[in-house]
Amino acid sequence: MTRRVRIHEVAPRDGLQIESRFVPTEDKIALIDALSATGVAAIEATSFTSPKAIPNLADASEVMAGIQRRDGVRYVALVPNRRGAERALASGADELNLVLSASDSHGLANLRMTPWQSLERFAELVPLARDRAPATRLNASLSTAFGCPFDGPVPPARVLDIVARLAALGLDGVSLCDTTGMANPHQVGELCQQVLARHPQLDLTLHLHNTRGMGLANALAGWQAGVIRFDAALGGLGGCPFAPGATGNVCSEDLVHMFEEMGITTGVDLDALMRTAETLPGLVGHEIPGQVVRAGRADRRYPLPAGIAR
């Protein structure tokens, strides 16, 4: 098992998009710039969707224009369609993250497309990114890869079929997304092992949610299966409208903390990441679910209670 993993920070997109309050553009830029300095490998900075669909990210172009790009950090933009892809390419995103669902119902509810319709559209988008010099990276995020809140279990064979079609389109990477936190460690290990074995050339990323508390356990199982790329959201922001009250994405600082405690290098400055996470409540107007920020790192020491002699 590898001792080096890469953290992809998705809070600016997957976290902020469902917040009830619009985070001002300059605050988004400051957040991304702070994240750039922490050592994360990639930042999903925004989403080029219709401002009507996701008003919180209506400032996608301004955000991409305002951030300070740092060498070694990949700036990713999520794109749902051709119009979004064109805007994202114009913004200079290093990578387009195309999005589709593994289940029909989630695809129809979220994108008005079945997986098969999404794959047809992707075929048209690939040349857009490939014809640029240098070519822009292409990733696809496969929602509900571990289960759908409408359709229930998603057969692994279906996920493997979709991943094979994505690979055949020539994408650089695929993210398996546990969109509503339905995955368990056994399932994560099995599916990741199969994808890695079949597509060694594909950059596999695990995108986990902590809806039912299994976020870090699933990350552990993914790592044991050979996954080295993990999406995570600062503070554990994000979540799913279908699991009210539940926590959101797996929390970046908690994930980095676990890996580093295990002796697995993330390349991330955990203290800097925690300081950035501490700014989130002021930004979004509520407490965040991340636990290491509240409890302190495992190496935190306390003074002996008064009157105790060693």
Added chain:
Amino acid sequence: MTRRVRIHEVAPRDGLQIESRFVPTEDKIALIDALSATGVAAIEATSFTSPKAIPNLADASEVMAGIQRRDGVRYVALVPNRRGAERALASGADELNLVLSASDSHGLANLRMTPWQSLERFAELVPLARDRAPATRLNASLSTAFGCPFDGPVPPARVLDIVARLAALGLDGVSLCDTTGMANPHQVGELCQQVLARHPQLDLTLHLHNTRGMGLANALAGWQAGVIRFDAALGGLGGCPFAPGATGNVCSEDLVHMFEEMGITTGVDLDALMRTAETLPGLVGHEIPGQVVRAGRADRRYPLPAGIAR
């Protein structure tokens, strides 16, 4: 890896002891009786400590006298000393759970004893339980086995030395306790493997806290190492006075949910456990950290949003 694990419910003791509000004796009894019906293998029902030290559990004898014993459930009482052991034996506890710390400072702060002093006391307590017919089971819970909030890392050799001495005293079981949530999955796997290899006759239990979000990941690592007994607290009650704001023990219903989703049998009726967890906020006067109660089980289904046709 075994497909059957045993859940030891500790909320009535480890959860309620640090609550700011005294839970009335009849409510404690009702909680334990409800837990008895869920299929957990053991319930740590109370602690026979000084009422001055833990006023919330001052009704230990009344609780033990009031509960309905159910076949197949072991009723455990925590005891810190000889006086507590005598009271617990008089109450008819099926098992005495002796407590000591792996680190000097935590032992002195919590029990006014170093581990070595605790071991000397235990030698005096063993005959008390053994001379009964039938003999009462004896377990020792080893606090700070994965790290101490005062002393920092606790060398595995020290933990193994203490466990060997506990085994030599003839105890039936030992619980390795991550008292303040400092353990990581790598560490849990390594230490549990070593204890299991050296003491196959000893019933090993893992007692985990979710202070830094790693509770379920650590349980997974323990299970992978061969552990089949897990302490857990309903609702994730409990915690540590040294990690304010952090969540407490690993949450019973979240742990059962993870195992059952992985195809590992717990013997627990998860729905009954969740219904019991839902009564906790009324009992303790605050929200509980458990996540499955909020999000619903992974097999929860949602209706398709209006206007989406399949």
